[in-house]
Amino acid sequence: MTDTAVRVAGLTKxxxxxxxxxxxxxxxxxxxxxxxxxxxxxxxxxLMQLLTGQQFATSGTLEVFGASPVENARVLQSLCFIKExxxxxxxxxxxxxxxxxxxxxxxxxxxxxxxxxxxxRLPLNRPIKKLSRGQLSAVGVIxxxxxxxxxxxxxxxxxxxxxxxxxxxxxxxxxxxxxYPRTIMLSTHLIDEVSNLLEHVxxxxxxxxxxxxxxxxxxxxxxxxxGKKTDVDAFVAGRDIISRDGIGGLASVTVAGLGEAERAAxxxxxLELSPVSLQQLIVQRTTSTTGSATLDETESKTxxxxxxx
Amino acid sequence: xxxxxxxxxxxIAEQIENDIIDGVIEEETxxxxxxxxxxxxxxxxxxxxxxxxxxxxxxxxxxxxxIGMFVATGARQRLVVARTEQxxxxxxxxxxxxxxxxxxxxxxVAGMINIESRKGSNS
Numbered sequence: 001m002t003d004t005a006v007r008v009a010g011l012t013k014x015x016x017x018x019x020x021x022x023x024x025x026x027x028x029x030x031x032x033x034x035x036x037x038x039x040x041x042x043x044x045x046x047l048m049q050l051l052t053g054q055q056f057a058t059s060g061t062l063e064v065f066g067a068s069p070v071e072n073a074r075v076l077q078s079l080c081f082i083k084e085x086x087x088x089x090x091x092x093x094x095x096x097x098x099x100x101x102x103x104x105x106x107x108x109x110x111x112x113x114x115x116x117x118x119x120x121r122l123p124l125n126r127p128i129k130k131l132s133r134g135q136l137s138a139v140g141v142i143x144x145x146x147x148x149x150x151x152x153x154x155x156x157x158x159x160x161x162x163x164x165x166x167x168x169x170x171x172x173x174x175x176x177x178x179x180y181p182r183t184i185m186l187s188t189h190l191i192d193e194v195s196n197l198l199e200h201v202x203x204x205x206x207x208x209x210x211x212x213x214x215x216x217x218x219x220x221x222x223x224x225x226x227g228k229k230t231d232v233d234a235f236v237a238g239r240d241i242i243s244r245d246g247i248g249g250l251a252s253v254t255v256a257g258l259g260e261a262e263r264a265a266x267x268x269x270x271l272e273l274s275p276v277s278l279q280q281l282i283v284q285r286t287t288s289t290t291g292s293a294t295l296d297e298t299e300s301k302t303x304x305x306x307x308x309x
Numbered sequence: 310x311x312x313x314x315x316x317x318x319x320x321i322a323e324q325i326e327n328d329i330i331d332g333v334i335e336e337e338t339x340x341x342x343x344x345x346x347x348x349x350x351x352x353x354x355x356x357x358x359x360x361x362x363x364x365x366x367x368x369x370x371x372x373x374x375x376i377g378m379f380v381a382t383g384a385r386q387r388l389v390v391a392r393t394e395q396x397x398x399x400x401x402x403x404x405x406x407x408x409x410x411x412x413x414x415x416x417x418v419a420g421m422i423n424i425e426s427r428k429g430s431n432s
Binding site for chain 1: 311312315316317318343344347348350351352353354355356359
């Protein structure tokens with residue numbers, strides 16, 4: 001037993017001329033909750049498909065629990081992958097999904113599944129085809145939680161789930177994880193909602209890993225400095241600037257890593273400091289790498305990743 | 310409760326400290342478990358554990374095996390001493406430097422404080 005669940009080195013996946021995953025290396029430690037975050041088309045789903053043996057890597061190495069997942073029964077038994085749009089046989093009803101789940105998942109907990117069905121008010125006997133979008137998502141969420149797989153992937157698991165149902169998902173996930181620790185990778189656009197649940201954050205952008213950091217280190221690692229443009233420019237000169245915004249003579253610049261003394265200096269210079277949430281930080285990091293996005297930046301900060309719900 | 314932009318484990322540690330100072334949690338009584346903190350604040354249990362461990366390192370909490378975390382004897386007094394020092398550094402220092410900028414002497418500042426505190430006690 002090692003502490004590593006996933007080890008990836010130089011992983012590349014190409015679809016024809018398009019490089020979906022571009023020379024990526026990282027490790028995933030056991031029994032932590034990871035956030036796999038990034039914009040649409042960044043490569044999140046492809047990466048999870050590679051990790052679950054549903055795609056073949058173009059090059060590089062990939063180990064899940066010490067071996068390649070591709071057609072490896074021992075590894076695949078330990079995985080659960082909840083997809084954004086899971087398909088089921090036409091004749092299936094939710095009760096059939098839950099009845100067959102124990103065949104695939106050794107740790108399946110029937111009682112827990114039944115409790116979740118009540119929590120989500122899921123009609124067990126309605127044909128899957130007749131379920132609403134949110135109810136369909138609930139089926140996946142229940143499978144993902146009650147399977148208690150040693151490595152569980154949730155890929156945008158809650159399309160159509162209302163705010164109450166999402167909160168139930170977060171609460172049950174935390175409760176059950178506390179009792180049955182396991183490795184969980186949560187891919188989502190709703191960063192603000194999940195950020196406090198995460199222990200580690202992987203941010204992927206254009207097929208590359210942009211951030212691979214402890215969530216607590218990221219929190220508080222950046223500050224936004226606001227004030228007169230000349231003062232702000234003087235203060236941020238030579239610092240790691242994450243993003244920059246301004247109107248007239250005012251400037252607002254987000255910089256990384258300010259110590260206590262530097263904060264005091266900024267306040268003494270008449271500048272305002274405000275904290276940056278994980279979501280703001282990631283949005284700013286991923287917009288700034290694409291270059292020309294200065295005009296819609298303010299809009300995209302709030303909207304880009306939370307539009308569908 | 311939990312604010313963005315500040316490490317959560319620091320906030321958890323500060324909340325427990327506040328409860329000890331306010332007497333909400335008394336010395337030699339137990340504090341909630343890591344999982345209870347995690348469920349209540351909806352945060353990762355490892356993060357909550359980090360906040361609790363920080364107080365263990367500082368000798369504010371100690372572990373009774375198989376039972377849980379307890380507030381150490383003398384913890385409240387030690388926290389008050391530490392917070393008093395922080396109060397001096399965070400509030401009194403800046404107060405005096407702002408006063409100096411405006412040409413107000415420390416003696417005048419003391420006078421102002423006296424007047425303000427009398428106002429407070431009358432109301």
